[in-house]
Amino acid sequence: MATQDISVGAQPEPIRLRAEGRRWSEAVVKTVLALCALVSVATTVGIILALVEPSIEFFQEVSIVDFFSGDRWAPLFEPASFGVQPLLVGTLVVTFWACLVALPLGLCVAIYLSEYARPRVRRILKPALEVLAGIPTVVFGFFALTFFTPLLQDIGVDVGTFNVLSAGLVMGVMLIPTVASISEDAMSAVPQELRDGAYGLGASRLQVSTRIVVPAAVSGIIASYVLAFSRAVGETMIVLIACAGIAQITLDPRDSVQTMTVFIGATGLGDVPTGSIEYKTIFAVGLTLFVITFAMNMVSIRLVRKFREIYE
Amino acid sequence: MSVARAHEGALGHGPRGAKVRGTLFYILLLVSVSVGFILLFTLVIDVVQKGVGYLDPIFFTEPTSTDPDKAGAGPAIRGTIYLMVLLLVMAVPIGVGTALYLEEYANRGRWYNRLLEVNIQNLAAVPSIVYGILGLAFLVRGIGLGRVLLAGALILTLLVLPTVIVASREAIRAVPDSIRQGAYALGATQWQVVRRQVLPAAIPGIATGSILALARAIGETAPLLLVGALTYVAVNPTLLGSFTALPVQIYQWIARPQDEFRLLAAAGIIVLLAILLTMNAFAIWLRNRYQRRW
Numbered sequence: 001m002a003t004q005d006i007s008v009g010a011q012p013e014p015i016r017l018r019a020e021g022r023r024w025s026e027a028v029v030k031t032v033l034a035l036c037a038l039v040s041v042a043t044t045v046g047i048i049l050a051l052v053e054p055s056i057e058f059f060q061e062v063s064i065v066d067f068f069s070g071d072r073w074a075p076l077f078e079p080a081s082f083g084v085q086p087l088l089v090g091t092l093v094v095t096f097w098a099c100l101v102a103l104p105l106g107l108c109v110a111i112y113l114s115e116y117a118r119p120r121v122r123r124i125l126k127p128a129l130e131v132l133a134g135i136p137t138v139v140f141g142f143f144a145l146t147f148f149t150p151l152l153q154d155i156g157v158d159v160g161t162f163n164v165l166s167a168g169l170v171m172g173v174m175l176i177p178t179v180a181s182i183s184e185d186a187m188s189a190v191p192q193e194l195r196d197g198a199y200g201l202g203a204s205r206l207q208v209s210t211r212i213v214v215p216a217a218v219s220g221i222i223a224s225y226v227l228a229f230s231r232a233v234g235e236t237m238i239v240l241i242a243c244a245g246i247a248q249i250t251l252d253p254r255d256s257v258q259t260m261t262v263f264i265g266a267t268g269l270g271d272v273p274t275g276s277i278e279y280k281t282i283f284a285v286g287l288t289l290f291v292i293t294f295a296m297n298m299v300s301i302r303l304v305r306k307f308r309e310i311y312e
Numbered sequence: 313m314s315v316a317r318a319h320e321g322a323l324g325h326g327p328r329g330a331k332v333r334g335t336l337f338y339i340l341l342l343v344s345v346s347v348g349f350i351l352l353f354t355l356v357i358d359v360v361q362k363g364v365g366y367l368d369p370i371f372f373t374e375p376t377s378t379d380p381d382k383a384g385a386g387p388a389i390r391g392t393i394y395l396m397v398l399l400l401v402m403a404v405p406i407g408v409g410t411a412l413y414l415e416e417y418a419n420r421g422r423w424y425n426r427l428l429e430v431n432i433q434n435l436a437a438v439p440s441i442v443y444g445i446l447g448l449a450f451l452v453r454g455i456g457l458g459r460v461l462l463a464g465a466l467i468l469t470l471l472v473l474p475t476v477i478v479a480s481r482e483a484i485r486a487v488p489d490s491i492r493q494g495a496y497a498l499g500a501t502q503w504q505v506v507r508r509q510v511l512p513a514a515i516p517g518i519a520t521g522s523i524l525a526l527a528r529a530i531g532e533t534a535p536l537l538l539v540g541a542l543t544y545v546a547v548n549p550t551l552l553g554s555f556t557a558l559p560v561q562i563y564q565w566i567a568r569p570q571d572e573f574r575l576l577a578a579a580g581i582i583v584l585l586a587i588l589l590t591m592n593a594f595a596i597w598l599r600n601r602y603q604r605r606w
Binding site (some may be wrong): 023025026029030032033034035036037039040041043044046047050051054104105108109111112116125127128129130131132134135136137138139140141142143145146147170173176177204205206207209210227230231233234235236237240241261264265268269274282283286289290293294297298300301 | 330331333334337338340341342343344345347348349351352354355358359362405406407408409410412413414417418428430431432433434435437438439440441442443444445446448449450453454470473474477501502503506524527528530531532533534537538540559562563566567574577578581584585588592596
């Protein structure tokens with residue numbers, strides 16, 4: 001049609017490149033794919049709804065001030081007490097020991113992979129680290145409880161059967177690949193010219209690694225640290241198996257503690273009646289956990305985007 | 313002279329100390345790398361030593377029991393295999409669909425598409441037990457599905473979805489644009505390009521990523537605890553019947569005080585690790601066999 005108009009030359013119209021008939025099947029396909037994408041949006045909305053609604057009911061019965069300022073956690077006792085501080089402290093203590101292992105070791109692994117390892121070594125090491133990251137957490141929990149804790153006792157550390165130290169350290173090793181892989185991504189994105197410039201000035205490999213590459217990749221490294229921290233806060237099985245005990249405020253790593261995840265796991269697997277205060281407590285603690293990890297994930301995502309913007 | 317001093321000022325120290333420090337740093341790096349592998353190695357040896365004695369035919373067929381010598385993980389192993397199949401059927405199509413939408417159809421300039429991407433990144437880092445809470449609230453109690461296999465499979469689907477999406481997107485992105493342009497030039501519609509050119513080229517990458525993601529999901533315990541896999545199951549699991557899975561069974565045995573059950577748990581771990589290792593090896597084989605470099 002369009003070509004005829006032009007050949008007549010009466011009114012030269014621009015040639016239309018769009019298909020004449022709309023292809024409905026194309027629109028259907030796009031809609032179906034968009035619906036797939038909507039599943040993950042629905043998941044987030046679902047999580048928030050699932051957590052917020054019972055939490056509101058919970059906070060109608062327990063004041064929010066008591067919840068955050070109370071230092072006694074005994075929701076299943078009479079009289080019940082809902083101070084969440086023991087759970088928060090317990091979570092942070094385990095996280096501290098995990099980070100003490102994962103952050104420095106993960107960074108060193110990243111430096112090795114990015115600056116020292118030959119391509120062949122790297123090709124073998126990276127999938128091997130993936131294997132370590134793929135071990136189920138229930139297996140790490142078993143290892144912490146039945147191997148690492150007795151080992152600590154044998155070498156003279158006076159730990160109980162369930163203790164923070166063992167769970168934290170094993171969790172730390174588990175998190176090494178998380179830190180290493182994101183940090184290494186950031187280090188690989190540092191332009192080679194920066195390294196060449198430093199080598200040209202006579203810098204050693206150590207100096208290039210620690211004073212050029214690490215500072216240049218710092219946003220990615222921090223992102224990996226934040227993510228590892230968030231993972232440690234949300235980790236359930238290792239803690240449930242190897243250091244779950246009564247909720248208490250203690251900084252002693254030889255003691256057992258209760259974390260937010262342990263409370264949720266241990267309470268949720270029983271047959272708690274729907275609508276009871278114990279049932280709602282799961283969601284109030286779950287919401288606290290979700291808000292903390294959500295905030296950290298957002299920080300981490302921002303930082304990763306930052307190093308991508310700078311170098312890629 | 314002044315140049316040499318400036319050089320020392322900038323870089324800290326003279327050549328002699330530098331060499332020692334460099335060597336020490338290198339050793340530190342090697343030690344860091346080996347920590348993970350030492351633990352992995354010790355873990356495998358320890359688990360095999362403890363559990364290998366319980367790996368007999370009873371273990372693979374019988375349900376658990378109060379007598380450790382008669383206890384097995386039959387229903388748990390079958391439950392895990394069923395979960396794997398359900399995940400494959402549910403998570404992979406939705407994940408690949410989302411990846412295709414984001415890579416081939418979505419307009420990056422739109423705020424809702426950017427939000428979608430951040431949302432997926434965040435979901436990937438949400439603690440797995442939070443998914444368990446979601447399952448407990450909506451599936452088990454909310455719509456009254458109860459503590460059944462389907463509820464567990466649905467929750468694990470949502471859990472692995474972000475991983476499948478990320479892996480599929482990478483595979484789709486690796487298909488060069490020239491192939492799409494060529495197909496368009498021959499008059500193909502967008503869906504024809506995606507279906508006949510992009511997808512076939514991306515399938516090895518998608519398959520590899522999806523298998524690795526499924527392997528992660530199979531080992532998940534915490535969300536299954538909340539949707540109630542922690543029950544005694546003696547029969548074959550059905551879609552709407554109560555179920556148990558291997559990691560949950562392992563946890564159940566660990567939680568018992570008697571040492572014999574710890575050994576049974578170790579046997580369960582050997583089976584679980586064997587399944588995961590097979591899946592990993594298959595994924596790597598697939599990648600090496602079919603993946604093309606453009």
